[in-house]
Amino acid sequence: xxxxxxxxxxxxxxxxxxxxxxxxxxxxxxxxxxxxxxxxxxxxxxxxxxxxxxxxxxxxxxxxxxxxxxxxxxxxxxxxxxxxxxxxxxxxxxxxxxxxxxxxxxxxxxxxxxxxxxxxxxxxxxxxxxxxxxxxxxxxxxxxxxxxxxxxxxxxxxxxxxxxxxxxxxxxxxxxxxxxxxxxxxxxxxxxxxxxxxxxxxxxxxxxxxxxxxxxxxxxxxxxxxxxxxxxxxxxxxxxxxxxxxxxxxxxxxxxxxxxxxxxxxxxxxxxxxxxxxxxxxxxxxxxxxxxxxxxxxxxxxxxxxxxxxxxxxxxxxxxxxxxxxxxxxxxxxxxxxxxxxxxxxxxxxxxxxxxxxxxxxxxxxxxxxxxxxxxxxxxxxxxxxxxxxxxxxxxxxxxxxxxxxxxxxxxxxxxxxxxxxxxxxxxxxxxxxxxxxxxxxxxxxxxxxxxxxxxxxxxxxxxxxxxxxxxxxxxxxxxxxxxxxxxxxxxxxxxxxxxxxxxxxxxxxxxxxxxxxxxxxxxxxxxxxxxxxxxxxxxxxxxxxxxxxxxxxxxxxxxxxxxxxxxxxxxxxxxxxxxx
Numbered sequence: 001x002x003x004x005x006x007x008x009x010x011x012x013x014x015x016x017x018x019x020x021x022x023x024x025x026x027x028x029x030x031x032x033x034x035x036x037x038x039x040x041x042x043x044x045x046x047x048x049x050x051x052x053x054x055x056x057x058x059x060x061x062x063x064x065x066x067x068x069x070x071x072x073x074x075x076x077x078x079x080x081x082x083x084x085x086x087x088x089x090x091x092x093x094x095x096x097x098x099x100x101x102x103x104x105x106x107x108x109x110x111x112x113x114x115x116x117x118x119x120x121x122x123x124x125x126x127x128x129x130x131x132x133x134x135x136x137x138x139x140x141x142x143x144x145x146x147x148x149x150x151x152x153x154x155x156x157x158x159x160x161x162x163x164x165x166x167x168x169x170x171x172x173x174x175x176x177x178x179x180x181x182x183x184x185x186x187x188x189x190x191x192x193x194x195x196x197x198x199x200x201x202x203x204x205x206x207x208x209x210x211x212x213x214x215x216x217x218x219x220x221x222x223x224x225x226x227x228x229x230x231x232x233x234x235x236x237x238x239x240x241x242x243x244x245x246x247x248x249x250x251x252x253x254x255x256x257x258x259x260x261x262x263x264x265x266x267x268x269x270x271x272x273x274x275x276x277x278x279x280x281x282x283x284x285x286x287x288x289x290x291x292x293x294x295x296x297x298x299x300x301x302x303x304x305x306x307x308x309x310x311x312x313x314x315x316x317x318x319x320x321x322x323x324x325x326x327x328x329x330x331x332x333x334x335x336x337x338x339x340x341x342x343x344x345x346x347x348x349x350x351x352x353x354x355x356x357x358x359x360x361x362x363x364x365x366x367x368x369x370x371x372x373x374x375x376x377x378x379x380x381x382x383x384x385x386x387x388x389x390x391x392x393x394x395x396x397x398x399x400x401x402x403x404x405x406x407x408x409x410x411x412x413x414x415x416x417x418x419x420x421x422x423x424x425x426x427x428x429x430x431x432x433x434x435x436x437x438x439x440x441x442x443x444x445x446x447x448x449x450x451x452x453x454x455x456x457x458x459x460x461x462x463x464x465x466x467x468x469x470x471x472x473x474x475x476x477x478x479x480x481x482x483x484x485x486x487x488x489x490x491x492x493x494x495x496x497x498x499x500x501x502x503x504x505x506x507x508x509x510x511x512x513x514x515x516x517x518x519x520x521x522x523x524x525x526x527x528x529x530x531x532x533x534x535x536x537x538x539x540x541x542x543x544x545x546x547x548x549x550x551x552x553x554x555x556x557x558x559x560x561x562x563x564x565x566x567x568x569x570x571x572x573x574x575x576x577x578x579x580x581x
Contacts (some may be wrong), residue, residue, distance in 0.1 A: 038505065069373045079570045083546040084536075086174035086323045087572025092331065093554035094527065097138045098182045103223040105130035105572075110156060110199040116214040117431055119200040124158050124191075130223040132192050133230035138184045138220045139164055146175030149211025151313040152201050153263050155372075156217060159195030160239045162372045163187050164217075165259045165333040169313050169326065170200060170210045184219070186376065188233045206280040234376035243373055244352035247344075249385045252428050253343050253378035255434075257335035257359055260293045260307050260371045268368030271361070272309050272460055272487065273447060275412050281406040281449065285363050288402030288417030289460075290443055292360040293371065295338050297346070298353050301395050303338030304420045306441050306464040307359070309487055311505060317491050318501035320533035320548040324569045328507040328527045335374070339468050341435040342424030345388020361400065380428045388426035392436075395420045409448050409455075417442040425472075433472035440465045457490035475516030484508040493537065500534040511558075523558030557581075 105127035112120035126132065139156075141164070149171055158166040169176060201213050224230040234255075238249060247254060257452035262268040267283035274285035295303040310329055313322035322330075340347075347353055357371040380386050395401050405411040423436040447462035464483040469476065489503030507527040513520050533548030551568045561581075568576035 007556055009225065014383065014399045016296060023560075069451055079573055079575060081547075081571070083320060083323075083544075083548070086172045087176070088574045089176050090169040090178040090324055090326060090331075090568065091567065091574075092326060093552040093567045095554070095556065095563045095565070097136075097183045099138065099220075100222050100228045102135060102225045102228050103130055104220050105223075106218050106220045108216065108218050109158065109197050110215070110217040112199065112215060114152075114154075114201040114203045114215070115205040117200070117202045119198050121214055122197040123194065124197050125194050127219075127221050128220045133187060133193075133224060134185065134221045135224045135228045135231055136183065136222040137185045137188060137191060138222075139184045139217065140182045141166065141215055141217045142177070143168065143213060143215040144175060144177040145169075145171040145213050145508055147173060147210035149205075149209050149213070151205070151319075152203055152213065153261065154199065154201030155259070157196075157198045158187075159190050159193060161190045161237050163190070164261055164403070165261065165335075166201075167263075167310075167312050167326075167330050167333070168213060169331075170319050170323065172323070178331075180423070182332050185231045186230070186233055187237055189235065191221070192337050192468075197378055198310075198578050227274065235379040236377040238375040238377060240355055240373050240375075241352070243349065243354060243356070243477065245355045246350070246352045246518060247347045247375070247377055248379050249348045249350050250380045250383050251344050251348055251377045252341075252380045252386050252426050252433065254339045254340040254347060255376045256295055256303065256340050257356070257374050257376065258293060258295065258305075258338070258355075258371050259335045260305075260332060260357070260359070260369065261310065261333060262291070262307065262369050263312070266366070266368045268362060268366060269312075270315070271368075272305075272445065273456075273458060275404070279410060279412055280453060281410070281455065285366075286362060287361055287400050288412065288414050289445060289447070290361050290400045290402075290414055292418060292441060293415070294358050294360060294396070295340075295373075296354075296356045296358075297340065297343050298354070300395075300459075302340055302343055303437075303447060304424060304439055304441055305336045305338065306443065306462045306483070306485065307336070307463065308507070309460070309485055309505075310335065310489075311503075316489055316501045316503055317389045317499065318533050319550075320535055320536070320546045321501060321531040321550060323548075323572050324467045324566055324574060325529065325531075325550045325552045327505050327529050328503045339435070339437045339466075340375075340427075341468075342392075342422040343390055344386070344426050344435075345424055346390050348386055348388065348426075360398065382429035386426050390424040392423040394422075409450055411446065411448040414445045414447070418443075424453060428472075431472055433470060435471075436467075436469045436509055438467045440460060453492045455490065456492075458487045461486050477510070477513070477515045479513045482510045497537045497539070498534055499537045500532070503530070504533045505529040521559045523556065523560065526553070528553050 019491035107127050109124050110120050151170055152168045154166050156160055169178055203213055240581045262271050267274050271291050272289050274283045274289045275281040276288045293305045293306050293307050313326050340572040359369045398418045400416045401411055402414045418441045421438045425432055425434045442463045447458045449456045462485040469478045491501040493499045509525040512522045530550045531550040535544040535546035549570045553566045556563045564581045565579045
């Protein structure tokens with residue numbers, strides 16, 4: 001798709017800012033010369049709900065190509081023939097954060113208009129009137145933007161702790177509003193103290209890209225009361241100091257979370273499409289597209305994970321796919337979690353320990369990944385020092401093989417994976433507790449493209465299986481999590497400059513917890529997005545004649561109940577919003 005053109009054309013506008021975390025994904029609203037975007041590579045639930053101003057509870061039927069199996073069969077009579085200058089406000093099918101019926105207190109933590117790379121800075125003060133032990137804490141971002149703008153990446157820190165990472169929708173000429181909710185109760189330790197606030201959604205505003213990002217972020221605290229108890233949360237939320245971590249000496253459980261994103265311009269923004277030499281493709285990586293986010297303690301491998309293949313709201317060369325429904329996780333970027341409890345005995349010596357996060361597969365010297373770290377700690381209230389030991393670290397060989405097959409249709413097949421087991425114990429006030437963490441990663445992908453990249457397609461699957469076994473607190477407890485991420489899409493630029501993208505994305509997870517061999521809780525998540533959008537490239541905006549249908553089905557069910565919602569759009573109009581269970 002003449003991809004090499006856009007990489008040079010955009011470099012001065014976007015990539016010069018890529019060293020800033022706030023630099024948005026370099027995939028966005030087509031420039032005046034839409035051929036530039038046609039040349040761009042296919043790129044770019046803590047619970048999240050992006051809610052519109054005027055979402056109906058049920059609207060007439062329409063269909064998205066590759067939509068969920070039960071999506072309706074045809075467009076409504078009042079659906080426009082093509083995209084206009086306005087469309088429905090962005091929304092997702094994910095459930096809103098559940099709230100208890102107790103007293104609440106709201107605090108505004110940030111209110112700013114982002115037009116450059118200047119962070120918003122303020123001060124946070126804990127709420128008064130709702131106590132300091134809350135049953136739930138909910139973050140809400142409300143945003144609006146108008147005109148023309150790229151999708152942007154942003155973060156929010158309180159007291160140095162990253163509590164939220166997000167990206168933005170792309171605006172209509174007439175303007176849009178959106179909102180995002182996230183359960184941030186786990187950061188209650190941070191919220192009990194006052195602290196500095198820093199927020200940044202890096203942006204560029206000029207005569208062409210006119211959209212100023214106007215956002216407000218609030219925290220709402222729900223008190224305990226009656227049958228509603230305070231939430232069980234980590235005792236401490238820590239950040240790294242000069243790359244080191246010093247835990248309380250009575251830590252008995254330690255979990256690191258990493259907000260890993262490949263973004264900010266350059267090929268790491270769409271790492272899943274990179275190819276090694278000698279394959280003739282515009283985005284290169286020495287060993288191909290396999291990526292793995294690793295965390296090390298004092299140089300020793302302590303955790304591995306597959307990064308989620310986030311597609312930003314200009315991704316796959318076609319922003320018309322994302323104007324109403326974003327891809328999974330695009331508005332609320334989940335952190336990767338690593339259970340470091342086997343290392344607790346080692347960490348509890350009162351000394352600082354080096355913590356390093358790296359991304360396997362990134363070419364040497366290549367920027368584009370951001371990996372901030374929080375560490376959640378649970379303490380033994382009855383002991384000043386919890387001793388212990390790390391007893392086993394067993395890592396398998398890392399598999400990363402890409403096979404290039406030349407031809408009229410070039411092809412790259414990739415297989416990657418890794419295994420890691422860690423075991424350790426801590427001697428707590430309630431006895432010796434052993435923890436074993438096992439994680440197995442796997443990735444397969446088939447990438448094929450034609451000369452000039454006028455056709456570019458990828459079918460890929462990532463799996464991330466984890467089990468955490470805890471032995472020593474009564475019956476043995478095991479938590480098993482099976483995560484699966486999928487991507488199946490094709491972008492084609494035809495001879496008449498009609499650019500079409502057909503894409504399906506999947507975010508799935510199965511979680512089972514057992515104690516003494518008996519299942520105690522379980523859940524199943526299936527979040528599936530599908531879209532098909534076409535527009536004419538290399539023409540002014542009013543001549544693009546863009547059409548597109550999109551859908552999302554979000555299903556979550558298990559021992560705590562069920563949730564099932566389907567959204568369908570056509571030409572930017574929400575044509576179906578159905579909830580069922």
